[in-house]
Amino acid sequence: MNFDYSDDQKFLKNEARKFLDAHCTAAHVRKVLDNAEVSHDVALWQGVGEQGWLGAAIPEEFGGLGLGRVELCAIAEELGRACAPIPFASTVYFLAEAIMLAGSDAQKAKWLPKIAAGEVIGAYATSEGPGTVNPQTLQANVSGGKLSGTKIPVTDGDIADLAVVLANENGKPGLFLVELAGAGVTRETLKTLDPTRSVAKITFSGAAAERLGDAGEGFALTEAVFDRAAVLIAFEQLGGADRCLEMAKDYAMDRYAFGRTIAGYQAIKHKLADIYVKNELARSNAYYGAWALNVGAAELPIAASAARVASSDAFWFASKENVQTHGGMGFTWAVDCHLYYRRSRQLALVAGAPKTWKERLVRQLERRNAA
Amino acid sequence: MNFDYSDDQKFLKNEARKFLDAHCTAAHVRKVLDNAEVSHDVALWQGVGEQGWLGAAIPEEFGGLGLGRVELCAIAEELGRACAPIPFASTVYFLAEAIMLAGSDAQKAKWLPKIAAGEVIGAYATSEGPGTVNPQTLQANVSGGKLSGTKIPVTDGDIADLAVVLANENGKPGLFLVELAGAGVTRETLKTLDPTRSVAKITFSGAAAERLGDAGEGFALTEAVFDRAAVLIAFEQLGGADRCLEMAKDYAMDRYAFGRTIAGYQAIKHKLADIYVKNELARSNAYYGAWALNVGAAELPIAASAARVASSDAFWFASKENVQTHGGMGFTWAVDCHLYYRRSRQLALVAGAPKTWKERLVRQLERRNAA
Amino acid sequence: MDFNDSPEEAAFRTEVRDWLTANAPEKVDTKKLSEPELLKLAKAWQAKKAEARFTCMTWPEALGGRGATPIQNVIYNQEESKFDVPRGFFDIGLGMCVPTVMAFANDETKQRFVAPAVRGEEIWCQLFSEPSAGSDVAGLRTRAVQDGDDWVINGQKVWTSGAHYCDFGILLVRTNPDVPKHKGLTMFWIDMKAPGVEVRPIHQMSGGSNFNEVYFTDLRVKDSQRLGAVGDGWKVALVTLMNERLAVGGSTGPNYPEIMELARSTVTETGSALANDAFREKLADWYVQAEGLKLTRFRTMTALSRGQTPGPESSIGKIISANQLQDLSNAAVELEDQFGIITDTAIAPLEAAFQQSLMWAPGLRIAGGTDEILKNIIAERVLGLPGDVRVDKDVAFKDMPTGR
């Protein structure tokens, strides 16, 4: 029975926190937030690469550190806590995981070392409009190795070098690798709820596309990739939710009303207790997801769904009640509460909305019962 | 603009409260609660009849007082507040309303005067098992004027003289009047969550049944009757919810912990404020329902649905948080909290569960939008 | 219970409607106008209303009103809301500040200020909140020190709506830090354009700037600008705040009809998102809340029409509406799924109304009383529960513990 980080993992996590405390302060995040021309913190992205985090879970044969997924979860937790404004999730949780899951030997050999080396930024493109893309609505199409169609939104799509794109080929949905610097790719940066992360609309008109994984498996593979990403994102959400609780507590302890610190009023105390309870439930579900991801357990779909539902709920609640605890100050641009409020929405949407995952969770429960 | 009881209605309501304060104390309720052989408070039932409440909304030509439905709502609010252990809803909101809505002149002339005079107890029988009865599952059947089938549960079915029964006839659902003292009727009293109200399983085997309203209209008529009953029950729920708030407040003011009345702790203050807010939203929705019922407005289905949803939610919340505010004492049989906890469940289920009404509400919104 | 006007009310409604039809300005797309352009239109419309005595209607005729009943006021507002006229600039001044001036200033001051305010020529703001005194307004620190016939004021106010376009303000300051906090306050009216007053807009998390910080650096005011006695500022402020709930209000953002429309047009694997039972249950709850609030306002109007004063129970409105707005906006954004992140008004459904309200709702839960303060108000003033233990009642202000 060992249901916590190991000492080594705790050491890694602590080192990550130290690095981010130095290189990813609120001031760093705000440089991206306040400047529409800045897509991400380039220095931080480089630093993260130098730390080896981009290849943490990539096997050594492909230039990674070959650590387990739990180590990557520990890093994710710290990145979430720091509200890091970099394309880490797109590149590591989505692109690298997709290639490790479905890539041919050649594709792995070509791309994984570049990802680990920080030479490639990734993106994963499924959505084409409001609502969840599904086999009935999917429009993007590959014909003769050329992709046409529009993907919107694509997180980090404007800065990515390589995208995984969901599209039909011969009437069957598949995944495709597309180099975005090539011909037939038009990209437009979009305004979003979280300006610390970059998002684009990408129009493909005959862009060169190479299939990733088997034909017809586009949706199944996307589910499998999203399961992996969901667990890792759950740790970012958990890190963010914990940070919100800390911020709310620190502010409440130091804010006086009617001659007393507001941290002593039951309305505030119970609000923070509610945040704590949600965060702890999310942590337990996230740990289970980390275990399932790490050992490749059959329980991964159910564990990932539970982790995503719990962490999305916890981060949303923590981020909004953190604003509320700060009162008027929390509503200002100058105070950092809204960074996490924004990020909580970004993370809740990027791998598909929580309600979609609730449905997925119940479908897994039904499947388990039927078995 | 007059969105409140009139002075006359307030007078009536106040008189009702005085009467019930004298004749329907907690001791009266407990006589029914604590004695499985006692189905209802016979003296109170008689008294209520003498007050004319049974015929309040029945036209004078049929022996009633011919008052409006708003007057009946005012009485219902007081009955709910007093947790009255009598078959008032079954007789007045369901049976009398069904006959006034769908009865032939002969049926009205035969039954309404008896209801107004307190000579008939009513029941309305639709359910046949767990879940909501619907055209696909309805089993009860009338053939040659004889009803066969089982209805469970039927509120007041064990003490009722006359029941409205939903059953198929020639493959079409209809409503039927059945005299329960007649042949072919077997009744069994059931244990329920609210022993202050009587509930039965009724087995019909060739009982004489007379159609009420048009053939094939059984479900439509039931919806229309339930709309009316829902508004009236919403007022009972509102009365109960208000009483719970009072009880919780009174107890909290008088209970000391750590040297202070617990009513001064924010956890209790905000809990009671939450109850208050829900009760006021329920009151406003109930008033709108009363208006729609009173004038026979086209908005009745939507107003009744909203009233039922809001009042069910308010009473449930008030009744459970009233127990909680009372702490350990609230969990004892001796303290009256559980009377309202039980009644809140009885009223939430008797006209169909709130979730059914939410669906009905949205269907009405769609219909309104389409129009 | 009915929704019909009495014959007198119906007659008045007709009169109002006729006047509005004849006089309301032509429709303009207010979203396209700058604030100064909008302000100009608003002042013109206010002047026209004042001339016809459709502003400050319940005030006596001598002060520019028409001695109307509260329900007549409601009727006017209902009818005006059907026209696209510029709104909002005068609510705080005429609803809260000028009544305070009327209650506490000398005749000369009243003579000078009431009429121009009613006509919309001069606008007033309210300067109470401070960075360290939000819910606890009486904990404010802005100091006024007497210097001959003048007072010299230094300090900072915050969350002042409209300070940047206002001409005058009522200002609550501390004149004595050696007595308990409620006893050392005094109220003044000030000229917002005077030297020593600096207005800085607050950049909100929602992006906009509806509020300001106001800094006072050696601002000199005459003792004749005092409203009420020295040390009586809290009593004066309570008169202002009593009018707050009636002055603040208005629409908050998209509601159940809008999200219903969004769901209808969102295609899922199994059809329209409006067919999803989970969405439908939530929609029913939003409907019941929104209509419940609307109907509660009708109950308030009924109380007004019967000559009763609506009490603090109107506090329930904002608790419900602000939290519902946050909840509903978030549900709408999640309904759009990945697409919900997009705030570009040209791309996002309903011109990104849900994304905007998602960022605005946290402010609504705070402005004009947080959820927590409003629940205290309901608990104490409506239900009669005891106030919180107060440790600050008998302590000199300067000796009170403070945080940031």
Place this chain on the structure above:
Amino acid sequence: MDFNDSPEEAAFRTEVRDWLTANAPEKVDTKKLSEPELLKLAKAWQAKKAEARFTCMTWPEALGGRGATPIQNVIYNQEESKFDVPRGFFDIGLGMCVPTVMAFANDETKQRFVAPAVRGEEIWCQLFSEPSAGSDVAGLRTRAVQDGDDWVINGQKVWTSGAHYCDFGILLVRTNPDVPKHKGLTMFWIDMKAPGVEVRPIHQMSGGSNFNEVYFTDLRVKDSQRLGAVGDGWKVALVTLMNERLAVGGSTGPNYPEIMELARSTVTETGSALANDAFREKLADWYVQAEGLKLTRFRTMTALSRGQTPGPESSIGKIISANQLQDLSNAAVELEDQFGIITDTAIAPLEAAFQQSLMWAPGLRIAGGTDEILKNIIAERVLGLPGDVRVDKDVAFKDMPTGR
């Protein structure tokens, strides 16, 4: 992160499983047994466990334990839970009362009581709560007055689990009302069969009687029955209460698998109720809560296995589980629609399990610390927020304001 035993843990688990397989009593349908019959079985099983040193496992060998690690204790409990053995009668006595006796009694007393308690021959109860002292236990009023070498006790306790079958109890009383409330308390052990002790069952709203009132009328106890010094009762009680969270727990009622089964078998107009999206969303939430709690217990076990002491964060368990039970039970009852009112076990789905838990859940939200008290504990002990303003710290008990 993994769920596997270490080699030592695995070996111990095998040992336990083997012993249980060889020794656990035959399955009986405990629902059919009366409480005295069940108690007899429980005592027999406890004696067998004690002989093999599988009870009080973490205690030293000299006291009847085996000096086991906390994780070995957890392993034993996990394995035992797979057998249908009688449970619950000894938890409070061995978990809370006897450890208090061991910490504060003289050697003679320990000699007399520990071994019979471990073997299940004598059962102990805890007598702290009073009608006017629930969350605020130290506000208790039961009085002990010294009379020579005796103390004479008068008063009433409440919510005493098992008082009717217990042999002994630890009793907290007020020995000095002239000092602040925490300072005037003293602890005694008492014989529950002594004259002057009367046990009356409490009739709960759920119908059953799991708890008792205990009345003391001129109960005489020897001064040698005192545990700790006169006036030190609160310190002694804290030792007892520190063990409470570890002693209280266990299953609460039907959960997500049961309601999922109910929904599957409930037919609606459009098919199985399990196909309803609104139900499915709620089911997902219940799953996440229930599994989250289970996994949180695994985290606690991990802390135990690393030699750390689990802290008050285990308070989150009951807040979640009690409220979920109430919510889920109510949803199940409403799922049955009109039929949900029926509590007859022969008729209602799942033998009316949901109806029963609906009536039990309110008690679970209160017993062993209300939702509100548990949130205080999390806020203060886990998050380190300040305690409430205390008006009762320096007031003589007799001068404290009281209600009913």
